[in-house]
Structure formats: C-alpha cells, structure tokens
Amino acid sequence: KGSTWGYGEENGPSLWHKDYPVAQGSRQSPIDIVPSEASFDPRLAPIQLSYDQCTSINISNNGHSVVVEFDDSDDRSVIHGGALPNPYRLRQFHFHWGEKGCHGSEHTVAGKAFVSELHLVHWNAEKYKTFGQAAQEPDGLSVLGIFLETGDDHRWLHKITDALYMVKFKGSVSDFKGFNPKCLLPSSLHFWTYPGSLTTPPLHESVIWIVLKEPIVVSEKQMGKFRMLVFNGEEEDLRSRMENNFRSPQPLKGRKVLASFK
Numbered sequence: 001k002g003s004t005w006g007y008g009e010e011n012g013p014s015l016w017h018k019d020y021p022v023a024q025g026s027r028q029s030p031i032d033i034v035p036s037e038a039s040f041d042p043r044l045a046p047i048q049l050s051y052d053q054c055t056s057i058n059i060s061n062n063g064h065s066v067v068v069e070f071d072d073s074d075d076r077s078v079i080h081g082g083a084l085p086n087p088y089r090l091r092q093f094h095f096h097w098g099e100k101g102c103h104g105s106e107h108t109v110a111g112k113a114f115v116s117e118l119h120l121v122h123w124n125a126e127k128y129k130t131f132g133q134a135a136q137e138p139d140g141l142s143v144l145g146i147f148l149e150t151g152d153d154h155r156w157l158h159k160i161t162d163a164l165y166m167v168k169f170k171g172s173v174s175d176f177k178g179f180n181p182k183c184l185l186p187s188s189l190h191f192w193t194y195p196g197s198l199t200t201p202p203l204h205e206s207v208i209w210i211v212l213k214e215p216i217v218v219s220e221k222q223m224g225k226f227r228m229l230v231f232n233g234e235e236e237d238l239r240s241r242m243e244n245n246f247r248s249p250q251p252l253k254g255r256k257v258l259a260s261f262k
C-alpha cells in the first residue's frame with residue numbers, strides 16, 4: 001500500500017505530485033511574496049475577525065501538525081473583509097515550523113523565511129454545505145497566515161505550548177476549551193492576498209490566502225515545545241521529531257498578489 005504523505009525523504013513535498021498531481025497545478029501554495037511586485041488595492045476591505053463567540057473544542061496531533069479545532073456549526077466565529085465575497089467560518093488553526101534555529105514558515109517575504117507560520121483555516125459556509133465540499137471549490141476556503149519570529153516569550157502562546165505534552169503522538173486528542181485565537185494576532189492587520197491552495201495534500205486549489213505582513217514574536221523556548229511533538233503514533237517503533245513540516249514556495253504562474261497597504 002502506498003506510504004502516506006509526510007515531510008521525510010521517502011514521502012516529502014517533492015514526491016507529493018505522484019499521488020496528488022495538482023501539486024504541479026497553476027495556483028499552488030505557499031509562494032514567495034515579493035512586496036515590490038504586490039499591487040496596492042484600495043478596494044480591499046480591512047480584515048475583520050469576529051471571534052468573540054468562538055468555541056474551541058480540542059487540540060490534536062494529526063501526524064503532520066498540531067491542530068486546534070472549533071465548533072463551526074454556525075456563524076459564531078468568522079473572518080470577513082479582504083477579497084472575501086462574504087464571511088468565512090473558522091474551522092481550525094495549526095502551525096508549520098522548522099528545526100532548532102532554522103526557518104519553518106511556508107510563505108516567504110522577498111526570500112526571507114520566518115521560524116514558523118500559523119494558519120487559521122476558514123470555509124465559505126454561505127455557499128457550501130460542508131467543509132469537505134468547500135475545500136474542493138475555488139472560493140471554498142480562506143486561510144489567514146501569520147508569521148512567527150523569535151524574541152521574547154509570547155504572553156498567550158503558553159496556553160498552547162503548555163498543552164502540547166498531551167498530544168505528543170499522532171492520533172492523540174485532548175480537550176481544549178475557551179481559547180480565542182485573537183490573542184495570537186499582531187498589532188497590524190495589513191495583509192497580502194492571492195488565490196492559492198492547501199499546502200498539504202490533497203493540495204486542493206480552493207484557498208483565498210490572506211497573509212499578514214507583521215509577524216508575532218515568540219521565544220525560542222516556546223518554539224522548542226512544538227519540537228517535542230512527534231510524527232509517529234505511540235505504538236510505532238520509529239520515533240521522529242515533528243519538525244520541518246513545511247512546504248517550500250511554489251511557482252506563481254502569473255498570479256497577482258494584492259496588498260492592503262501602500
């Protein structure tokens with residue numbers, strides 16, 4: 001049986017196209033964002049995150065990242081603005097990161113990578129009945145990308161890093177109530193936006209990407225706690241530290257990146 005995809009030598013991003021030919025498609029993500037080539041679009045509405053009624057449910061290790069899931073049975077937590085035609089519902093957030101001292105973001109800015117990248121995944125519940133269906137439509141999803149750089153401790157990230165020991169192994173799930181990801185936003189909501197894809201299989205070209213210009217600051221110690229997670233299940237002999245779970249920038253193929261700021 002074909003091995004499932006991952007980030008290793010035998011199943012990493014350069015091989016994903018074999019099982020997921022869309023990997024070589026015309027609107028793949030991530031990309032290298034070149035600010036001087038992005039065009040300021042005054043028509044872009046400011047990003048608004050209405051997360052005050054959001055309901056986080058659990059935190060889990062899916063063998064590729066650590067994921068916090070939300071109750072998306074109604075419009076209690078939505079993102080609107082940017083180039084979005086209507087509000088999109090928050091479904092989950094997760095992270096991508098590198099190894100100690102190295103970079104791990106997926107998007108880069110003029111070739112500069114950050115230590116990590118947070119993805120807040122939303123779906124167009126006004127137009128589609130389920131997340132799964134929306135994930136296969138060109139306007140189905142919107143992912144808000146936030147860069148992480150190292151410096152001082154992030155005062156709220158500890159709520160997540162303190163829970164990571166409970167989800168060390170693939171397949172582990174733990175209660176995670178009352179977390180509002182608004183506490184993970186930088187002060188500026190200036191953004192770039194472009195049409196792209198999921199950055200992990202099935203790599204559907206269904207994402208309107210919104211990437212914030214300003215990174216948030218977290219400490220190397222906090223990042224270290226992400227690296228104590230492992231890709232493998234508790235019962236597997238082969239232990240492999242969860243790190244470098246990022247895809248590299250993909251060809252722009254003529255796409256335009258819009259900027260919400262001058």
Ligand SMILES: Cc1ccnc(S(N)(=O)=O)n1
Binds near residue numbers: 119143
């Ligand atoms: C929910 C989901 C699946 C796959 N990839 C992504 S991502 N990394 O593009 O946000 N999100």
Ligand SMILES: [Zn+2]
Binds near residue numbers: 094095096119199
């Ligand atoms: Zn992601």
